[in-house]
Amino acid sequence: MLDNKHKEALKKIKAANNILLVTHYRPDGDALASICAMGDVLDSFGKKFTAFCKDQPPTPYSFLPGVEKITSDKGKLNFFSFDLIIALDCGELSRTALVDEISTRNSKQIFIEFDHHPRVDDYSDLEIRTTEISSTSELLYDFCKANKIKISKNIATCVLTGILTDTGNLMYDSTSDKTIKVASDMLVYGARFPTILDNTQRNKSIGGLKIWGIAMHRLSINKKYNIAFTVLTRKDFIKTKASDEEMEGVPGYLSNLAETDAILFLRETEDGKIKGSLRSTSDKVDVSALAKKLGGGGHTKASAFMLDAKLVKDGERYYVK
Numbered sequence: 579m580l581d582n583k584h585k586e587a588l589k590k591i592k593a594a595n596n597i598l599l600v601t602h603y604r605p606d607g608d609a610l611a612s613i614c615a616m617g618d619v620l621d622s623f624g625k626k627f628t629a630f631c632k633d634q635p636p637t638p639y640s641f642l643p644g645v646e647k648i649t650s651d652k653g654k655l656n657f658f659s660f661d662l663i664i665a666l667d668c669g670e671l672s673r674t675a676l677v678d679e680i681s682t683r684n685s686k687q688i689f690i691e692f693d694h695h696p697r698v699d700d701y702s703d704l705e706i707r708t709t710e711i712s713s714t715s716e717l718l719y720d721f722c723k724a725n726k727i728k729i730s731k732n733i734a735t736c737v738l739t740g741i742l743t744d745t746g747n748l749m750y751d752s753t754s755d756k757t758i759k760v761a762s763d764m765l766v767y768g769a770r771f772p773t774i775l776d777n778t779q780r781n782k783s784i785g786g787l788k789i790w791g792i793a794m795h796r797l798s799i800n801k802k803y804n805i806a807f808t809v810l811t812r813k814d815f816i817k818t819k820a821s822d823e824e825m826e827g828v829p830g831y832l833s834n835l836a837e838t839d840a841i842l843f844l845r846e847t848e849d850g851k852i853k854g855s856l857r858s859t860s861d862k863v864d865v866s867a868l869a870k871k872l873g874g875g876g877h878t879k880a881s882a883f884m885l886d887a888k889l890v891k892d893g894e895r896y897y898v899k
């Protein structure tokens with residue numbers, strides 16, 4: 579399996595003097611959890627490292643051990659001081675927000691990728707990629723196992739967070755028997771399960787639940803494509819005082835719908851764009867194909883895209899303009 583690659587990665591880590599960890603912009607639970615888990619591993623080897631993510635970690639994830647070490651200030655990165663760069667959960671290079679730096683790195687700078695998205699481009703010296711796994715966090719568990727690295731309580735908390743957030747609490751198809759076994763092992767290793775649930779699930783405000791209500795209320799079905807869709811505008815956010823962070827979980831919840839093949843959820847973001855989330859609820863439909871057409875990407879069952887546009891209401895209908 580990937581054991582040899584995991585061992586090779588550890589060799590490169592041990593040989594490195596100054597490491598850069600990077601995960602994708604607009605980070606989700608798995609992105610942040612995998613950076614924090616790898617950070618804990620590097621700490622245990624006494625390795626000097628910097629963790630970078632273009633966007634600040636959303637507040638619900640401030641419980642993750644080591645998340646405060648992540649910097650969003652690209653200006654502070656002295657890129658050429660790093661001899662090893664590790665990208666976690668990035669899918670494609672552009673998601674690191676360090677495309678120019680990584681693609682033009684010098685020959686002494688090694689680039690490793692740990693990821694569970696399909697390959698889009700290939701810049702890495704060592705690619706540890708499999709789409710047959712729930713999350714990058716689960717992949718890092720394999721990395722620890724292959725290298726007999728002790729799973730600390732912090733690593734256990736991170737791995738369990740990444741697994742639960744990327745699988746909708748073990749409900750998505752990407753959940754294997756091994757995923758559940760790893761999640762269970764993480765409890766044995768001391769993962770702070772109640773803390774994870776309090777921060778990732780039981781963290782809704784009244785406005786947050788109300789805006790979920792608006793999204794459910796507007797749900798309709800396009801019979802031609804057998805796709806269910808709903809929208810949220812900036813006005814909805816202002817009216818309910820809900821935050822963008824509280825949108826996490828909406829597409830997953832919508833995908834419980836039994837009657838359609840796919841779900842499309844559009845919402846206006848704070849920075850004047852539209853974020854589109856797609857979920858496939860049928861084995862026949864690969865939503866990543868549509869996401870790619872619209873400049874996004876992701877998995878067969880769950881993908882996303884961004885549009886430079888607004889939602890305009892005309893009668894009862896909303897249009898993307």
Ligand SMILES: [Mn+2]
Pocket residue numbers: 608609667694712713714744
């Ligand atoms: Mn992931």
